[in-house]
Amino acid sequence: MDAGLEEATIADVFAGTTAELPADQRAALALADALMTQPSSLTGAVVDELHHHFTEEQIIELTLDVMKWNAQKVAVSLGTDHWVRPGELSDLRFDEQGNWVRS
Secondary structure, X not given: OOOOOOHHHHHHHHHOOOOOOOHHHXXXXXXXXXXXXXXXXXXXXXXXXXXXXXOHHHHHHHHXXXXXXXXXXXXXXXXXXXXXXXXXXXXXXXXXXOOEEOO
């Protein structure tokens, strides 16, 4: 939000309405969607679009960032995840560098 992300844009993305977004953001979203749901669904067209807008290093950074925020999926799918505070949501906190800080 501090960088200019608006609630309306978030709502549009959740609704699947991304036509108004710049092409680079649509490509990044397509990468994130594929990585989070079905990595094998990442098409050559999306990869080409990513290479059009981003460097190799940026694509790797985007990929690792998506993977970082989805690391819990393995534990959830295996049933080995556990509540930090049973029945409650846990606070999500970050340090000055933007790194997650364990509660």
